[in-house]
Amino acid sequence: MLVRHELPTGTVTLLFTDIEGSTRLLHELGAEAYEEALAEHRRLLREAFARCGGVEVDTQGDAFFYAFSSAPEAIDAAGEGQQALSAGPIPVRMGVHTGRPHVGGVAMSARTFTWRLGSPPPGTAARCSCRRRRDRLST
Numbered sequence: 001m002l003v004r005h006e007l008p009t010g011t012v013t014l015l016f017t018d019i020e021g022s023t024r025l026l027h028e029l030g031a032e033a034y035e036e037a038l039a040e041h042r043r044l045l046r047e048a049f050a051r052c053g054g055v056e057v058d059t060q061g062d063a064f065f066y067a068f069s070s071a072p073e074a075i076d077a078a079g080e081g082q083q084a085l086s087a088g089p090i091p092v093r094m095g096v097h098t099g100r101p102h103v104g105g106v107a108m109s110a111r112t113f114t115w116r117l118g119s120p121p122p123g124t125a126a127r128c129s130c131r132r133r134r135d136r137l138s139t
Contacts, residue, residue: 007055012067013074013098015054017045017081019062020091029089037089038062044084045092052077071098 019025019041026034045064046056053073054066068074078094085092 007057007067008069011098011100012069013071013096014057014101015049015064015066015068015074015077015094015096017064018093020093022062025090040088041085041090041092044088045081048080048084049077052080071096074098 019038025037029037041062042059042064049056049064049066052068054068054077056064057067058065066074066077068077074096078096081094082092
């Protein structure tokens with residue numbers, strides 16, 4: 001498994017995740033079962049994203065923020081993550097954006113990042129939104 005600890009530079013692809021209907025799921029599953037499902041969700045996504053070369057930038061609540069050196073890595077990671085989660089009870093939205101980020105501020109967290117995403121050369125930009133609904137992956 002490829003584990004990278006440094007953030008990629010230059011034109012990068014950012015992947016964001018968010019659990020769809022997390023409050024509803026908490027009520028449906030109950031606190032203990034939701035906590036267990038969330039821990040498994042985090043483990044599966046971290047493994048899938050690391051296999052594809054991703055670097056975890058931040059996590060807030062049930063959401064992840066990862067950076068990849070290329071759009072194909074991020075798209076592969078999103079697909080692998082969705083596939084890994086397909087048998088579980090948690091539907092997850094994922095989105096990616098490719099560009100050249102500009103990091104502003106002193107603290108290195110998602111809250112202090114200022115992204116200036118210009119227009120990359122033709123063929124280098126990729127946008128994808130993936131949502132798992134039980135048994136299908138749509139892009």
